[in-house]
Amino acid sequence: MAIQTPANNPSLTAAEVAKLLVEPLEQQSTFLSAGPQIIDSSGPVRVPRIASGASANFVAAGAQITDSNVTFDEVQLLPSTLKGIKSLTKLSNELIRESAHTVGALEQVVQTRLVTDVSNVLDAALWDGTGTSDTIKGILRQTGIQTGVLDLADPDSLIDGLAAAQGNHVSPTHWVMTPAAFAAIRKVKVGTGDRRYVIEPNTIANGVGFQLFGLPVIVTDYIGNVGTAPGKARVALVDFSKVVVARDQNPSVTVLDQTFGDYDTVGIRVTARFDVAVLQAKAVTLLTEA
Template identity: 80%
Template sequence: MTIQTPGNNPSLTAAEVAKLLVQPLEQASSFLAAGPQIIDTAGPLRVPRIASGASAAFVAAGAQIPESAPTFDEVQLLPSTLKGIKSLTKLSAELIREATHTVGALDQVISTRLVTDVSNVLDTALYDGTGASDTIKGIFRQTGITTGVLDLADPDSLIDGLAAAQGNHVAATHWVMTPQSFAALRKLHVGTDDARYLLDPNLHEGTQFTLFGLPVIITDYIPNTGTAPGKARVALVDFSKVIVARDQSPSVTVLDQTFGDYDTVGIRVTARFDVGLLSPKAVTLLTEA
């Protein structure tokens, strides 16, 4: 790994620069903010659930009541083999000292930046992780979710998605879609000769976007699928049925002795999460035909 030094970072040690460090533009972390159930655990987590309930029937007075029993299964999260998300950056002591007058405590700035980078990787995995090689399997890849057809030129396809969720007795809490998909829906007009927008603009005031009464999460973490340019996807999610196992939130460790022979400070950020669905029907995923 390359150690960051004053020589290869002259912009941080110039004599006259503003005392700030401009961060790249990026989307905010949205998955955990949507309100899933979070359970802290240091080991594997098993969440029992009722797969099917007991049956009931009308029984005459004095007649034998038929026996019935619920069946159970479980959601298993955070297996011991699940990998964590980790990042390590090394800064020379000279760079930290010489950049202090430029950007403040550079090690603190970098620590904050690394936490953001780890959170971005986490969001990607929680939404759409493949689960390959002992990594997180996101909610859009879970077995048994409801699927449907999306047509960004016809809002009826979204209503069909709502109907599918309601038919599964799911009270969806959020739409999840990319900025491009949301823009395509907002651009729909009443008719060829009527320039009014089909969706009421009042539903999209400020940054609190809604569609059909539900808040919209705008994120790049629901990428298109299929061949280029790809098929757009829109998800309808009941986040109250989403469960997150958290072994470790993004945590920062400053390694001020490990690389002492290089007079270098290491900054390590680690996190370990897993995600599952209390009911697979909590997710309705619509994909363009």
């Protein structure tokens, strides 16, 4: 009696392999996981702040105290004109039925994929969105942020960035940089004849994530380079306690099973609407290569 083996029956195992729908390689969302303050609102948001405080002086007993005023302004988010991020994909019912034996519930797979795609667009906008045409203006584009010069061959430039932030009375919570910039900083050697690393490799990782000069490092493509290729690298220092995100709608899925009924087709729509602002502009220090 012949024993049936996988080698003799490859078609019996192929279906199991086919169920592993391969996703593209991409970075994970980083901005919201960094811990900004989140305000849920379906309408415009106004965050009041003190623009300048009162003055205080030494006054002798019985002398008149000079009065002074506290001035206020506000940060505005989610204006009514701000656009949302949206995506729509249509699948024929034949495709949904015929794919069931290979990738399982195709609708669920596509829903998850669309949410990821929308989240990626949102992440890029929160970091470095231009704010043009009623879109999100990212924190690296905000008016009044601190700037400085970056030298990836000299870690002292990062310390200078820290000093600039501390001079503005800011306590940064995170470094933000691209994988290439982080690698360049890590590869700096003591000297031409000394191949030791300036930054000890074992002190960079804390067992959970990367750290540099005592602060967590967010590695993301969305901080990008500026200028023409290869462009000028950028590194940011951010105090996320002073970053606020207004959230009108998380990435939300709607299945449209009737809209395209005359095509025997199902539509899957994903929408999201967010905005971001920096409560104190100097909470962001952006270093750029000379």
